Amino acid sequence: MKLKIEQLDRGAFAPFGDVIACDGSRHYQINDGFAERYHDLAKVDIAADGGRxxxxxxxxxxxxxxxxxxxxxxxxxxxQAFMPLMPRAFLVVVAAAGTVPTAEDLRCFRTHGLQGVNYAPGTWHFPLIALETEQDFLVVDRGGPGRNCDEVAIAGDVFVVD
Structure with missing residues (x-):
């Protein structure tokens, strides 16, 4: 199965979490006009069972x-939030939270290089997919007690193609 790459946007990604980006975000000036605050870009949820x-x-x-x-x-x-530290596109493969995903449940999004993502708790995702060159990401996630990473195999031949 070939997995089609979609352009990342807030509406299409909403079932999986938040798009982190300045464009279209609530913002206002701070620091006597020398900075612009892009406010409340993602719902960070880490407090379960004493997390930090x-x-x-x-x-x-x-x-x-x-x-x-x-x-x-x-x-x-x-x-779990990922924000690129360099303006480079990357891919995001996701499936809705809940039961173990099948190949048909998967969606793939391409960022435009200035967008990050915040996966909602339980959202299935593939590990980072940097393209063309090594890429650094600022990542906000949870530390603390409890098992917070499940992995499952995907049956069948599923390929992301350009």
Whole structure:
């Protein structure tokens, strides 16, 4: 099965979490007009069972297309946000929270390089898909007690193609 790449936008991504981007976001001036605050861009949810926020940087190596999607993961106790630290596009493969996804449940989105994503708790997703070059991401997720990462195999041959 070939997984079609869609352009990332807030409406299409809403079932899976939040798009983190300045365009179209609520904002206002701060610091005597020397800064613009883009406010409340994602619903960070990490408090389950005594969790605490973790601020991380992930360095993703580039992947080549076609890319086989043979597994998915989810974080049932928290959201997980990824914001690129360089203006480069990356891909996001997701499926709705709930039961184990099948190939038909998967969707793939391409960011425009200045967008990040925040996966809602339990949203199935494939690990980071950097394109063309190594890429750093600011990642906000949960630390604390409890199992917060489930992985499942995806049956069949599912490939992201450009």
């Amino acid at each position: 926020p973790l601020i991380n940087i992930f360095r993703a190596k580039p992947r080549t297309l076609p890319l086989q999607i043979a597994m998915m993961e989810r974080h049932p106790l928290s959201s």
